[in-house]
Amino acid sequence: MDLSNARWRKSARSGASGGNCVEVTSNLPGVVAVRDSKNVAGPALAFTPAAWAAFLSQVVDRP
Secondary structure (H helix, E strand, O other): OOOOOOEEEEOOOOOOOOOOOOEEEEOOOOOEEEEOOOOOOEEEEEEOOHHHHHHHHHOOOOO
């Protein structure tokens, strides 16, 4: 999978020090990719947008 045109972003909840963060890209058609922000040249996980949305619906903060 070619991720060379991916625009990666960190969570707004990431600390200023970088720490243990993941980066996500959703600007590629049909795929949401996730990678370790400390190893940007390393592997990335790829999900369909539907699978990513299902994951997020289970991990979001709840009141």
